[in-house]
Structure formats: C-alpha cells, structure tokens
Amino acid sequence: MPTEHLFATGAQAAADIAERIATILSDAIAVRGIATIALSGGRSPRPVLEALSLATLDWSKLIVTLVDERWVDAASADSNERLVRDTLLQGPAAQARFVPMKTDAADAYAGQPDVERAFAALPWPLDIILLGMGDDGHTASLFPESRELAEGLATDALTIAATPPAAPHQRLSLTASAILKSRHIFLQISGASKKAVYDRALAGGPVEELPIRLALLQDDVPVEVWIAEN
Numbered sequence: 001m002p003t004e005h006l007f008a009t010g011a012q013a014a015a016d017i018a019e020r021i022a023t024i025l026s027d028a029i030a031v032r033g034i035a036t037i038a039l040s041g042g043r044s045p046r047p048v049l050e051a052l053s054l055a056t057l058d059w060s061k062l063i064v065t066l067v068d069e070r071w072v073d074a075a076s077a078d079s080n081e082r083l084v085r086d087t088l089l090q091g092p093a094a095q096a097r098f099v100p101m102k103t104d105a106a107d108a109y110a111g112q113p114d115v116e117r118a119f120a121a122l123p124w125p126l127d128i129i130l131l132g133m134g135d136d137g138h139t140a141s142l143f144p145e146s147r148e149l150a151e152g153l154a155t156d157a158l159t160i161a162a163t164p165p166a167a168p169h170q171r172l173s174l175t176a177s178a179i180l181k182s183r184h185i186f187l188q189i190s191g192a193s194k195k196a197v198y199d200r201a202l203a204g205g206p207v208e209e210l211p212i213r214l215a216l217l218q219d220d221v222p223v224e225v226w227i228a229e230n
C-alpha cells in the first residue's frame with residue numbers, strides 16, 4: 001500500500017519532496033558510497049528538481065539518469081535530458097554523473113540496444129525512481145494502447161523503445177521490471193482528474209488498463225505518492 005502525502009501545490013510542496021529525496025540519497029551515499037536516481041520528464045518534476053539542486057549532497061557520488069526519454073535532440077525543449085540539465089544539474093549538482101537515454105541512432109528502436117548496455121552497467125537496484133502519471137494512467141513511457149505495452153510489462157530487459165499512441169515522439173523507457181528494481185518509488189501527481197485516476201488504479205484491475213498499477217499494486221518496493229489535489 002503506498003504511503004500518501006497530501007499537500008497543496010506550490011513551492012513548499014516541491015521543497016518537501018526534494019528534502020525527502022535528498023535525505024534518501026544522502027543516506028545511500030553514507031551506506032554504499034554511491035546513490036542513484038532516475039527521473040521522469042513532463043511538467044511535475046521541474047519545481048522538485050530546482051529545489052533538489054539546492055540540497056547539500058556529495059553530488060560527485062550521485063548518478064542521475066532518466067525514467068524515459070523522448071527521441072529528440074538533447075537541445076530540444078521536449079528533451080527530458082534537457083529538463084534535468086536545466087533544472088537539477090546546475091551549480092554544485094553539476095558534479096553528479098548523468099547517464100542519458102538518447103543516442104545518435106536514427107530512432108529509438110535502433111538506439112535501444114546501446115541504451116540497454118549503458119543501463120545494465122548501472123548499480124541496480126537504483127535508490128530512487130521518480131514517476132509521474134498521465135490522465136490515461138501511463139507512467140514512464142508505458143502507455144495504454146501502445147503496441148509495446150505488453151512487452152514493456154513482461155520483459156526482463158531494463159529498457160524498451162515505444163511509440164505512444166497519442167503523445168509526441170518515439171520514446172525510450174524503463175520497463176516495469178526496471179522500475180521495480182529500485183529501493184524507493186516516488187509518484188508525483190497533481191489535480192483532481194489525476195487523483196481520480198490514481199484512486200481507480202489503487203482500487204485494482206488490469207495493469208494494461210492503467211500501467212501506473214505496476215507500481216501501486218505491489219508490495220516489494222516502497223512507494224511514496226505525493227498528491228496535490230488542486
């Protein structure tokens with residue numbers, strides 16, 4: 001059962017999430033000498049990443065990577081890599097090691113083997129995986145109606161290339177298996193419509209219908225859900 005943190009939106013909310021993440025990362029560095037975090041893209045993470053960037057951490061011992069990526073140039077406004085570099089990896093936090101999910105391959109399907117090899121070299125389980133959720137219940141780039149969804153939920157591979165049914169750009173995404181190879185999952189959602197989807201997901205049903213269920217309907221990995229209802 002997820003641990004729920006209900007809060008209003010605003011800077012304090014982002015600061016609270018960032019503080020919680022920084023504590024887990026700092027503890028990981030103290031215990032294992034290294035910490036790892038995988039971040040989602042979209043709108044929700046931006047204020048959290050800006051707040052996290054100000055945390056006091058031994059950034060040189062942190063590996064930062066992505067939960068998913070759009071197959072666009074890293075300079076594109078749609079790039080999740082750009083989002084992380086522009087928000088988190090600034091100032092002292094720029095000492096962290098970033099592992100990208102985009103290569104020079106022509107498309108995500110051609111790029112996936114190299115990304116898989118790079119991700120296989122990460123120190124699994126990752127310490128934190130920060131997920132978002134769409135109104136359709138997608139998470140990472142595991143979308144309902146996507147032709148790669150069944151494979152993304154079943155494969156032992158860490159990554160998969162996918163073409164969302166409605167969202168722009170081909171994607172590279174962590175698979176369900178990779179997402180559950182983590183010590184902590186954070187889910188950040190805001191707004192009444194997403195809260196309703198979250199509640200429906202939590203009530204049970206097929207993961208294929210609402211892929212966020214892959215994280216919610218399991219008890220192996222602790223899940224913290226940060227919900228801003230307004």
Ligand SMILES: O=C(O)[C@H](O)[C@@H](O)[C@H](O)[C@H](O)COP(=O)(O)O
Binds near residue numbers: 067080131132140
């Ligand atoms: O690359 C992406 O777009 C994200 O990884 C995606 O899975 C995101 O987490 C959800 O779409 C929620 O996005 P918002 O935070 O913008 O609502």
